[in-house]
Amino acid sequence: MGLTKYGAFVANMYDPLLAKPLHSIRKRVLLEAKRLGVKSVIDLCCGTGHQLSYFKSGDFQKVVGIDLSPHMVRVAKRKYGVNCSVQNAAQTGFDDNTFDLSMVSFALHEKPFQLARQIVQEAKRITRPNGYFFVVDYVYDDRAKSDGKAVTWFVEFLAGGEHFRNFRKYLKSGGLEELTKGLQRIKDIRFVSGSVALQVFKVEK
Numbered sequence: 001m002g003l004t005k006y007g008a009f010v011a012n013m014y015d016p017l018l019a020k021p022l023h024s025i026r027k028r029v030l031l032e033a034k035r036l037g038v039k040s041v042i043d044l045c046c047g048t049g050h051q052l053s054y055f056k057s058g059d060f061q062k063v064v065g066i067d068l069s070p071h072m073v074r075v076a077k078r079k080y081g082v083n084c085s086v087q088n089a090a091q092t093g094f095d096d097n098t099f100d101l102s103m104v105s106f107a108l109h110e111k112p113f114q115l116a117r118q119i120v121q122e123a124k125r126i127t128r129p130n131g132y133f134f135v136v137d138y139v140y141d142d143r144a145k146s147d148g149k150a151v152t153w154f155v156e157f158l159a160g161g162e163h164f165r166n167f168r169k170y171l172k173s174g175g176l177e178e179l180t181k182g183l184q185r186i187k188d189i190r191f192v193s194g195s196v197a198l199q200v201f202k203v204e205k
Contacts, residue, residue, distance in 0.1 A: 022050070025136060025191055028198055029103065030054040032187070036132055036200075038100035042066070044089040044123055045107035049076025052084065062099075066092060090118040094126045097205075102127045103134035108179060109156070109170040110163045116170070120179050129205045133183065138167075139176055139190075139197040148193025 029051060033041065039061040043052050046065030049072075055063045066087035067073050076084040087093060089104070102123040108116040123133050138152055156167040176199060187200040 025105075025196065025198065026051050026054050028189060028191075029105070029134060029136065030058060032134070032189075032198070032200060033060075033101055033132075034058055036101070038132060040099045041101045041103070042094070042099045042126065044092075044102060044104045044119060046076060046082075046084055047072045047107075049073075049080045049082040049084050051103075051105055052076065052082040053080040056080075056082070090115055090122055092122060092126060096125055097128040097131075098126045099131065100128060101132045101134065103136075105134075105136040108135065108137050108176070109167045110159075111166055111170075113166075113169055113173045113179075116179055120183075124183070124203055124205075127203045129203065131203045133201040133203055135176060135180065135197075135199045135201070137176055137197065138171070138195060139199075140171055140195060141177070143190060144195040145193040148195030152192060152195045 033055070041055060041060060041063045043049075043065040046052055046067050047069075049065055052063060052065045063083060065076060065082060065084040066089060067076070067084065068086060068088055070086050073084050073086050076082050089107070104119060104123060108119065111119070120133075120135075127133055140149055156164050159167075176197065180199065180201060183201040184204055185199055185201050187198075189198040189200075190196065191198070
């Protein structure tokens with residue numbers, strides 16, 4: 001969830017509402033990480049740590065998450081027992097080239113666009129050369145069907161406020177295509193009638 005300061009109520013309700021609908025996406029993220037043979041992983045804007053909990057079943061040496069919301073981090077530790085801390089995803093305390101894989105899920109669309117761009121650049125900085133960057137987020141391109149767009153738009157509309165305004169700006173500004181410009185995309189896997197993408201990038205420096 002990242003740089004939006006979600007309170008205790010939202011932190012406690014997030015998984016009961018969304019864990020089941022997101023299961024297939026979470027599972028596929030884990031599968032792709034296993035296929036690539038990565039050993040160290042960071043989940044930027046990890047929220048409740050739901051995605052991190054999937055990595056507990058794999059052969060990984062280091063799996064960490066960061067989020068700006070202490071309420072989300074508290075849920076992540078209590079519910080899943082994952083290694084998670086309160087940090088700014090746009091300016092982490094990690095050294096260059098620390099992780100084999102960095103990832104961010106359903107967080108870029110809700111940020112001011114320039115801030116989302118900074119998170120992508122920070123992910124690249126802390127990922128080792130020839131490592132990987134995963135992004136899961138909305139993509140409204142020619143592969144996205146109208147029913148998928150309608151469902152995901154409605155979900156964001158319900159979120160309302162600044163979240164929804166940033167989502168609309170994200171789409172208007174070019175979304176993932178613009179945010180990841182210059183990165184080498186090697187896979188694009190779709191969900192929700194093509195409106196949600198898991199994009200896999202190889203990090204070259």
